[in-house]
């Protein structure tokens with residue numbers, strides 16, 4: 381069951397500030413292209429600005445300095461709120477940066493110091509609503525389904541939400557216990573989701589562990605992938621570029637040393653939705669993926685219009 | 701409180717605990733040592749890490765032992781533990797807080813050195829990850845090929861932070877102590893105290 385309260389609060393039509401994240405911008409531009417494609421298709425207005433900087437989460441994650449996060453987040457929000465009242469992001473890292481900053485700001489010492497630093501810039505810590513792009517997709521799922529020109533044909537997909545999506549349950553669609561909204565998206569667009577036991581587990585990235593303790597990171601990815609493969613999945617759907625990177629690249633390595641039987645494509649939800657809305661597969665940046673996405677692309681089919689006869693209301697409206 | 705808890709709390713070292721509880725971190729001392737977090741924890745499955753031991757040592761005031769250890773650098777920051785903990789201890793924030801305390805005492809330099817590149821990028825460009833960080837090409841050609849790829853996808857060149865914004869960021873880097881720490885790590889001037897592998 382999705383969090384209806386949050387669903388109601390997601391503005392269906394924007395306008396949004398589309399947060400520019402470094403990892404998508406510099407490594408997975410296909411996710412950005414797909415995200416913009418979807419917003420354009422749905423005729424939703426969005427803004428970007430060169431006055432925006434990085435989110436600050438990687439630096440908090442390494443140096444454990446709360447101020448670098450709160451100051452960057454506070455400054456960015458002060459910049460962005462001039463464009464739109466809501467921020468959209470297709471990255472769990474940027475997403476959790478905003479929420480983590482809000483948590484740290486509850487500490488009076490952190491809040492005071494942050495206020496002082498931002499004051500020197502003539503800025504203040506402003507609050508904006510952060511919306512994960514996956515949530516937005518769910519909000520507009522019916523429109524997307526109606527506007528879709530392709531369908532996901534029968535490929536079995538496992539969803540990996542990523543730990544940081546679940547940090548702020550009141551402002552997210554699902555809880556870590558048994559999330560299901562992305563599975564619903566898959567099914568609605570003609571695909572078939574599979575459940576697996578390690579769904580709520582980490583991808584292996586571990587903030588610094590993929591670099592600092594590589595063997596630990598690989599071991600966790602291995603567990604995750606084997607659970608996914610055991611469930612019979614043929615592709616993995618993610619909502620975060622970091623999860624995409626780790627699950628995709630680590631699978632290649634794990635396959636080479638035979639710790640997993642096969643490697644399967646990893647797709648970001650923006651890419652999947654853009655494709656059913658008619659985006660060209662050449663424009664999704666798949667050249668940056670390590671595991672070949674061909675099995676996934678091959679499963680996408682033209683949507684056949686089934687004619688089941690006119691309904692009474694349709695007849696009525698056509699006569700108007 | 702029963703007798704056993706009184707006995708235990710009488711041995712607590714409030715000073716270290718209070719320092720560790722900054723940032724508004726709640727309830728670490730309410731850890732029941734039930735092990736639910738350890739059962740869920742990816743770090744526990746792949747290393748010697750055990751949060752119960754860490755929190756116990758903080759409460760007993762074993763400052764050097766905790767802050768000089770590799771133990772506090774294993775956490776994946778995945779929050780799986782918090783979702784399982786009956787006392788809702790904010791374990792990952794608590795571990796982050798311990799890392800901060802360790803850094804302020806000169807520990808952790810060896811670990812930070814290998815992950816400092818994002819912080820350096822942020823200082824120089826206002827952006828944490830550059831195309832070259834995930835590519836084997838030189839920085840210039842990685843950026844060039846990313847610009848080309850982005851162009852082919854119909855996107856603007858690459859993320860750029862305006863000069864005005866960079867000026868503001870520089871003030872933030874200075875005022876938060878970020879620049880100082882990054883420079884010391886980058887130049888090797890960190891008072892590198894080795895961390896202890898045994899716990």
Ligand code: SF4
Pocket residue numbers: 730731732733734735736737738751752781784785786787788789791
């Ligand atoms: S789950 Fe919570 S109460 Fe149980 S050992 Fe871990 S931190 Fe302590």
Ligand code: SF4
Pocket residue numbers: 737740741742743744751774775776777778779780781782791792
């Ligand atoms: S956040 Fe850290 S302590 Fe908690 S489960 Fe993840 S790795 Fe373990």
